């Protein structure tokens with residue numbers, strides 16, 4: 001399963017938001033999209049999820065244009081965890097997670113497979129404890145985990161996650177990153193927008209660095225997280241180094257002095 005973006009351009013009215021984006025996403029890899037606020041990260045994910053139609057070029061799954069796929073077919077392959085998803089519907093958590101199985105259901109309620117997938121997703125996100133509680137009565141971090149469980153329950157080939165760590169405490173942030181990493185080890189493709197460069201360095205197999213709607217750099221951590229790229233895109237003074245255990249870490253010293 002290959003997810004590909006070819007010469008993709010997206011505009012709101014006359015304003016160009018994404019320009020000439022070319023990427024091949026690989027299954028079994030953790031791809032992290034980085035870039036400053038407003039760089040176009042969420043817009044790119046929305047194009048990959050088939051929610052926005054690019055005016056130029058396309059996003060395709062195994063050669064099929066994503067925007068032209070039947071919504072149910074698309075939903076069996078690609079799941080989007082949107083940024084800061086609010087829920088105003090007092091639906092019990094487990095019922096919300098069960099919605100992630102709808103693309104697989106054939107009419108007559110959940111099958112044994114559906115129930116198993118819902119249980120596994122809730123266990124992986126440590127959300128079983130509030131299965132019966134309405135999502136409107138959860139904390140921001142608890143709700144974020146339930147929403148991720150909904151995507152996991154779909155057992156999709158591709159998980160697109162827009163800032164999946166927002167609202168999570170450091171322990172859960174690491175749990176969720178490890179969980180997403182396990183998905184890639186099981187052969188799924190994960191594409192996540194992150195703002196935390198340290199986590200990107202630690203977890204990414206491939207990094208896309210967006211800047212003002214263009215793909216400023218892409219490649220491995222060492223290819224992309226360079227002092228010159230970080231200074232240009234974020235205006236920060238930072239560099240990679242190896243700690244005593246030989247693990248690559250990022251040191252952020254501050255803003256670039258002009």
Ligand SMILES: Nc1ncnc2c1ncn2[C@@H]1O[C@H](COP(=O)(O)OP(=O)(O)OP(=O)(O)O)[C@@H](O)[C@H]1O
Nearest residue numbers: 012015017035036037038039040041042043044083
């Ligand atoms: N519905 C819209 N109409 C017009 N412009 C929009 C709309 N949605 C987003 N934009 C603009 O598109 C640009 C890219 O937005 P996008 O949400 O993709 O950025 P982002 O990189 O995800 O940012 P952030 O890190 O702040 O979440 C921004 O300049 C934003 O103001």
